Amino acid sequence: MSKTRNTDNQFAFDLDDAVDIDTTASASPSLDSSLALNQTETVLELLDSWQQAGWIRPLDVRFARLIQDLSEEQREALQPLVLLLAALTSHQVGRGHVCVDLATLLADADSTLSLPPEEPIGILPVQTRQPGPGDILARVSADECISALGRALAVSDGSHTTPLVLNGTRLYLRRFWRYEQQIAAGIVQRLAQPSVLADPSSPAAKTLSQALDALFKPQ
Structure with missing residues (x-):
């Protein structure tokens, strides 16, 4: 059965919408990096430990949990x-x-x-x-990232309302992808207009020429 992206209503989320943030998570034990990507709960434990150490924000962890x-x-x-990748994208926005x-x-x-970070501000000391x-x-490749993101309902190319947008190898929060698209469209529109x-x-050209001559007098 093929996957249907019914995303007009689902995942209609922007990062700065109000979300409840839990800053009281208990300390996590040291994690084996080779096993961190095996299960979602292991990744969330890792993100919790980074947040407790002051490496990332509570909002970054909450965004991953929302996904x-x-x-x-x-x-x-x-x-x-x-x-x-969702949490790290949120971290970069911050x-x-x-x-x-x-x-x-x-x-x-x-x-x-x-x-x-050089000066972590964690709520718990890092014991290990x-x-x-x-x-x-x-050991993760770009192809693996793109493949995983491409199969996720929370990710689209921008044609659906999803929290994350993948454009080539660039991963955006939807709001910032939309801002970039609006700026690009504005530049294209201005370049298409004839210049006086x-x-x-x-x-206008004569006025500009006179001003330039006054500033940079011909030798």
């Missing part, structure tokens, strides 16, 4: 890798980036994400060395 909750409602067999480029992420995850994103993603400066005999 899991929505997928369970749709009875989707969600791959754990999708939850990790750092001022509009997306995560998967190729750049996999080439050097810790540097791309600035994890672990935490496996970082670079450890978890060390194209005619050197026009008043």
Whole structure:
């Protein structure tokens, strides 16, 4: 049976919508990085431990949990890798980036994400060395990421209302993908408009020429 993306109503979510954030999660034991992507609960435990150590925000963890909750409602067999990438995309938005480029992420995850941070502000002390994103993603390829994201109901190419948008190798929160599309469309529209400066005999072109001559007098 083929998968149907009934996404006009499901997953209609933007990151800055109101969500309840639980900052009282209990400490998680050190996780084996080689097993972290085997189960969704293991990924969520890993994200909880990063949040407790001050590496990522509670909102990043809650976003991943929301993706899991929505997928369970749709009875989707969600791959754990999708939850990790969702949280990391949210983390990058918190750092001022509009997306995560998967190729750049996999080439050097810790540097791309600035994890672990130089000054973590966790609510719990780190008792053991935490496996970082670079450890978890060390054996993951871009093709594996794209394949997992392509099968997830929470991800689309932008043609459906989904929390995440995959454009080539760039993974966006939908809102920021939409902003980028609007800016690109505005630039294209302006470039398509005829310029009054194209005619050197026009008043605008003459005014500009005179101003440039005044600023940069011919030798």
